[in-house]
Amino acid sequence: xxxxxxxxxxLIKEKVEVMFGYPGGVVLPIFDKLYDAPIRxxxxxxxxxxAHAADGYARATGKVGVCLATSGPGATNLVTGxxxxxxxxxxxxxxxxxxxxxxxxxxxxxxxxxTGITRPITKHNYLVExxxxxxxxxxxxxxIASTGRPGxxxxxxxxxxxxxxxxxxxxxxxxxxGYKPTxxxxxxxxxxxxxxxxxAKKPILYVGGGTIISGASEEVRELAxxxxxxxxxxxxxxxxxxxxxxxxxxxxGMHGTAYANHAIMDSDLIIxxxxxxxxxxxxxxxxxxxHAKIIHIDIDPASVSKTVDVDIPIVGDAKTVxxxxxxxxxxxxxxxxxxxxxxxxxxxxxKYKDDGLLRPQYVVEQICEVTKxxxxxxxxxxxxxxxxxxxxxxxxxxxxxxxxxxxxxGYGFPAxxxxxxxxxxxxxxxxxxxxxxxxxxxxLATAVANKLPVKVAILNNCxxxxxxxxxxxxxxxxxSYTCLEGVQPDFVKLAESYGxxxxxxxxxxxVRPAIEKALAIDNTVFxxxxxxxxxxxxxxxxxxxxINRMIGGMA
Ligand SMILES: Cc1ncc(C[n+]2csc(CCOP(=O)(O)OP(=O)(O)O)c2C)c(N)n1
Numbered sequence: 001x002x003x004x005x006x007x008x009x010x011l012i013k014e015k016v017e018v019m020f021g022y023p024g025g026v027v028l029p030i031f032d033k034l035y036d037a038p039i040r041x042x043x044x045x046x047x048x049x050x051a052h053a054a055d056g057y058a059r060a061t062g063k064v065g066v067c068l069a070t071s072g073p074g075a076t077n078l079v080t081g082x083x084x085x086x087x088x089x090x091x092x093x094x095x096x097x098x099x100x101x102x103x104x105x106x107x108x109x110x111x112x113x114x115t116g117i118t119r120p121i122t123k124h125n126y127l128v129e130x131x132x133x134x135x136x137x138x139x140x141x142x143x144i145a146s147t148g149r150p151g152x153x154x155x156x157x158x159x160x161x162x163x164x165x166x167x168x169x170x171x172x173x174x175x176x177x178g179y180k181p182t183x184x185x186x187x188x189x190x191x192x193x194x195x196x197x198x199x200a201k202k203p204i205l206y207v208g209g210g211t212i213i214s215g216a217s218e219e220v221r222e223l224a225x226x227x228x229x230x231x232x233x234x235x236x237x238x239x240x241x242x243x244x245x246x247x248x249x250x251x252x253g254m255h256g257t258a259y260a261n262h263a264i265m266d267s268d269l270i271i272x273x274x275x276x277x278x279x280x281x282x283x284x285x286x287x288x289x290x291h292a293k294i295i296h297i298d299i300d301p302a303s304v305s306k307t308v309d310v311d312i313p314i315v316g317d318a319k320t321v322x323x324x325x326x327x328x329x330x331x332x333x334x335x336x337x338x339x340x341x342x343x344x345x346x347x348x349x350x351k352y353k354d355d356g357l358l359r360p361q362y363v364v365e366q367i368c369e370v371t372k373x374x375x376x377x378x379x380x381x382x383x384x385x386x387x388x389x390x391x392x393x394x395x396x397x398x399x400x401x402x403x404x405x406x407x408x409x410g411y412g413f414p415a416x417x418x419x420x421x422x423x424x425x426x427x428x429x430x431x432x433x434x435x436x437x438x439x440x441x442x443x444l445a446t447a448v449a450n451k452l453p454v455k456v457a458i459l460n461n462c463x464x465x466x467x468x469x470x471x472x473x474x475x476x477x478x479x480s481y482t483c484l485e486g487v488q489p490d491f492v493k494l495a496e497s498y499g500x501x502x503x504x505x506x507x508x509x510x511v512r513p514a515i516e517k518a519l520a521i522d523n524t525v526f527x528x529x530x531x532x533x534x535x536x537x538x539x540x541x542x543x544x545x546x547i548n549r550m551i552g553g554m555a
Contacts, residue, residue: 210274
């Protein structure tokens with residue numbers, strides 16, 4: 001087989017059904033083999049779209065997302081998508097063509113040192129130097145991407161190696177020296193953790209994206225409900241525990257609920273599961289949870305005690321560790337604690353002005369009501385993302401797809417395309433800002449060409465809302481380059497020009513019927529919600545403050 005054929009055979013062995021990408025000179029041998037391969041290839045309109053779509057596919061399905069691009073600009077266009085996946089521990093294999101082996105380092109046409117460029121943003125990367133290594137490298141790439149703390153792996157494949165020939169053997173096993181992720185937690189530490197929880201008066205589960213990746217939502221549910229322990233989630237943890245359950249405190253951190261932040265700050269024991277104490281969660285680290293002991297369950301030893309000193313570290317897979325932990329648990333007495341939390345919830349609910357005007361929070365709430373929370377919701381970045389986190393009641397894991405770690409505007413729409421391909425039949429929304437949606441708007445063509453009924457809800461405030469909010473609150477209302485008014489496209493006409501449907505919604509009472517109508521349309525739909533412009537996301541913890549020092553929440 002040729003190298004290109006070997007690559008395709010390896011992808012088939014890895015059960016790749018869908019991949020995303022864009023062609024170019026040095027990947028022509030691969031594209032030639034893809035022409036009649038039993039893999040659905042999705043031609044995006046920009047390589048960044050391909051990387052985010054692969055990421056969205058991976059988040060929605062739990063499988064490895066695969067993307068393919070040519071050398072030079074094709075490869076560098078993947079970079080933001082790879083970095084996004086890296087920050088959020090998403091399993092992805094990115095394949096790039098490279099110039100002929102003997103030209104590497106020669107400033108050849110469309111040459112970029114993509115392994116050098118992506119070294120800090122991949123879990124691992126390879127430049128294939130010999131066709132004999134190719135099958136092993138692909139096998140290893142899928143293994144590394146999907147095991148331990150998942151992440152993106154890049155394979156750079158020179159065009160001459162794609163054309164060479166070799167007999168094809170796919171290795172059965174993977175042996176990588178020095179790479180043995182720990183799945184089982186230390187039994188002694190698990191027992192210590194169980195005792196600490198049983199003795200606690202004010203315990204709280206702090207649940208992150210690792211819980212969803214590990215498939216540990218059921219265990220979190222069991223631990224919380226049987227033992228009456230309240231649960232707060234990070235942005236990426238949303239869906240791990242149902243927002244509709246009374247033990248749910250919603251999201252914590254910068255735009256978390258007042259009651260989640262107060263509960264964390266007042267707790268005597270934090271049980272962290274697959275979360276990494278990101279600075280958007282901790283706020284001022286020195287002031288974070290002053291009374292709490294911390295149990296930290298994480299598969300990545302490098303994450304443990306990285307920003308916050310923990311008392312009981314447990315390195316291991318969240319699901320495996322929680323299963324063990326549950327066996328050793330004795331129910332703590334949390335009655336008084338839950339009462340206190342109920343009081344906070346009552347006094348400081350999430351709220352927004354209900355004055356009959358079209359407010360963005362209402363749009364999110366209505367999408368949740370109409371779909372009964374049974375949808376996959378992607379977001380862009382900014383206010384749209386935070387309102388989604390606050391007002392959409394996520395009930396299931398793998399239904400909230402958002403760029404948490406990198407905060408990549410332009411992520412949501414291509415991610416929604418990937419999710420729609422991975423989960424046909426499930427309604428998929430991208431809740432967007434009018435700024436973010438323009439960053440990968442070219443993917444309208446991909447969505448329409450593949451008949452993907454993705455619904456894009458643009459919370460159109462005519463500005464880069466989240467940055468405008470910071471300028472209003474911290475820069476004396478000096479709105480420097482955050483206003484998009486007068487230079488915006490007509491999103492309805494734009495969608496229609498691609499063959500998608502477009503709607504404009506200007507009044508509150510039109511919101512629900514529009515969402516219902518959009519769901520009934522078997523096509524990509526852009527909904528242009530003309531929302532109140534100066535709406536802010538509250539509560540808010542100013543950067544660098546302790547997380548109970550909220551504006552717009554309780555003091
Ligand atoms: C690629 C990228 N560039 C810049 C930013 C910085 N940034 C964060 S939020 C934001 C504004 C987003 O505006 P919009 O998409 O309209 O959403 P809104 O906040 O109005 O909901 C910007 C510019 C970013 N996160 N990502």
